Amino acid sequence: MPMEKPGVENVNVLAIECLKGSSKADEWNWEMLQTGDIVEELRIGSSACARSPFKSGRSGVQKLLHTAFKRNESSITVRVRRGRDEFVELQACIVPNDAAGRKQYMLRSIDDPNYAVGFVDRTESECFELQGTRSTRVVTALCTAQLKDGYVSYAWEKMMRDYLPIPNSSCFLSLLVLPSAPDRVAAHYNDLDDTLARANAWLVAAQASGVPIVFMNVQTEPLLTKISGERASSTVNAGSLSELSNVANAGLYGFEDYHGVDIGVVRSVRLWYAPVAGELPVELELKDADGRLGFAISRTEEGFIYISSVMDVDGDHQSASQRAGLNSLYRAASEASKLLVVSRVANEKVLPWMVSSSGAIRCYDTVSLSQKLSLHRHALKPILIHVFLWDRNCARSAGVSHAKRPPPSVPPSPPPASSPTAAVTPQPAFTPELRPSSTHSDEHGGMRISRDTAGEFSFRLEDLSLAGNNWV
Template sequence: MTMDRSSSQSSSKSSDSPSRDFKVLSIECYKGSSKSDEWTGDMLQTGDIVEELRVGGSANSLIRFKAPFKNGKSGVNKILQEAYKKKDTSILVRVRRGVDEFAELQGCIVPNENKKSYVLRDIVDPNYLVGFLDRTEAECFQLQASRSSRMVNELTKTRIQDGFVSYPWERRMQELLSVPNSSNFLSILLLPKASDRVASRYNDVEDTLARANAWLNAAQASGVPIVFMNIQTESLLTKISGETASSTVNAGSLSDLCNIANASLYGFEDYHGVDIGVVRAIRLWYAPMGGEFSIEIKLREEDTKLGFAISRTEEGFIFISSSVIDEGKESLPATRSGLSNLYKLATETSRLLVVSRLSNQRVLPWMVSSTGAIRCYDTVSLSQKLSLHRHTKVPILLHVFLWDRTMATSSAESTKSKPLSSSVLPSPPQIQLAHRPNENQIQPLSCEGSDPSDINISDSSQPTHLERGAVGDVSFRFQDFSLSSTNWI
């Protein structure tokens, strides 16, 4: 579309008073431009007076129609209909604005939504749509003069439209995640502690928050390199009845809303008359200090042991409890893969080498039940799976928590293991790496034994005792942990 200003003489009709009361063919805008420039001077606007129509795509087929147009809008609609049926839809519209201001639109003829009339679509911007309307010349001049107020009115009523955009999720999850198709967001869900045997009453939210805080502090004190990220309440629906239902808070009463702020269980009645209870759990979000590090352990025919042992902390984390340092020989898989070096760096900084994934499957604790038991992974079954890897010679892919990014660099220099994406937030400045623990610090590791069928347990003079774990399986707790009391795979 182009715009020109002519100082040539106007027609006698145009030079007459704007108040002259006769019908003209004018422009009506139906849809605005996608570039939002329909209000610029070179675009057609509502109230512009149509001076000329040129229908046809070539010089041979070009037909001109000039104002005044016979039968106004209806006559022009027949012209457009005939051109559309002949598939000759190219059209140029020339309009007048005021006395000596002109504009042009190069468009194509398309049916309107009701298919009873025809409108023009801009060939440069298909979103811009205009039609025709019969008005008096005075009305057209009034519309042209009210352009500013109409722009303000259009601004007020214009709404931003929403829509859907396709996204290559599978490719992005394969290429941009540290572990394909698996997130780096870590959390544990703590259910409120039941205060009776039938779990009809629960301790309050403050008690659950204290448990989450204690679990995090204990994990950090034992050497698990994690930092706090966020905490939130999570509502779980349950069915209640009887005394429990009558004793819970009626959330429908505004006066009782303050009572549920610290309540772990409150109830309401649905439209079927069933008493529904809402149990408020706590979800604790955390992250490893230095992200996760992948270690691929390749196996050989002559391998009879992997060269490392796994155990579990009281908080449910699986960790490398010991590893053989086979300096120079590299005869064991743990030494060849660099796992032994990484374990050595961990022990020198009083950190645990926590295993976060085995074959891309997470092996982290994920829930605390209403009895206080921690849902986590069993070291016996993990040891059995590692032993099957050794027997079948299928490479083992481990992911471990790092406590410092430089550890990954130093380990990668001597091994072929590769670090993962460093998208995890760095550790806050207030988190300092601890020195080796003394007798006044919390001693790490409540260790759980590995698979006895593939493990040698050496004798130790240190006292030990057998305890029943919270999740129901048997674990060994070493009062004084030492490398001579380890379970080797």
């Protein structure tokens, strides 16, 4: 309700107009000048003083401010009146108001440089209406208050180097599963439920083989492609929202853009997972007498690289893997029915990352990885590898030598119940036996998977000392 002031004449006064709000936590208070306050007195510097009524109103005050600013007298005290007998003062400085034009000035608070006010000509009755009661003004200020956004500079390179467990590399692991195309020309794709089932099968099969990973989340990921109209299993008409139900479970749906081009949306699935107890860095120091690193690598059907065999001695001295504690860690994994999965080599991920529409898993082959490790050995350059852990205590009990940085802590957690795409059931406590049909023991007591293929290509080395193992 506006403040009732009986007998108020319609006289012109100089009033306050708030231009910029405060940035302080206690932003609004009654002691700050507000729009509609009536200016009673201006004291510029230590001598000049002007009182109401002001000659020529706002334009006359702007001239006073301009003269004072040219004389480098920017200090000013403003005394205002609310109603009949309430007065408030503001200590401020005179600054140019470029938004209002040349030779125009505003007052910036000394206590809060972000708070600024200007002057405007109004009648006394208009000022009383703006002032209203104390509660009305607070409610009005609350309704008109707006939150402002901003930008904060961030030292990304430093943070990625200093705070990530593995410098400049994330610990988020995922597999992108494309919808399956039943025919060779990929004219049609299976629906979303089929793609989710394939992602689910991959996760459970990897766990069953002994890969120590847990489910984290699953999401659909649309991929755009140019198609012909008949290839899409469903189409969307931009003018009809009712047709959206037709694409709810489609593996590929299409729509026509503004230029008449048929755009297809491939509904892929991204499966997020994590190692049960994080990743452990293991550094292998090399010596001139090392003829081998002392371990062999293979690959699971799901595309994971793992250590399939170890050796304790290389000639007459310990192997590099034994000195680093990798042999003990390998045996601990075998006793726990787990595979010692290699997740990174020289901080580069060597994990499967995609399943194509033909069903082939994109992953790293063991031949090129063995060659890279062999080059490290010949160059006598230390090798830093990361392995998946299934129990944090196993690293300490195995006496593994690792880098200074601790392994990342990724606690397994199921997705929120409201997630519409959470079709994969989390299995944080699943500890299966190794699949007997795809593994067998080698002469060192370890277990390896005999099949080592991706799609139609095989990377096995049959002429090595142990068939199916890539020794380095």
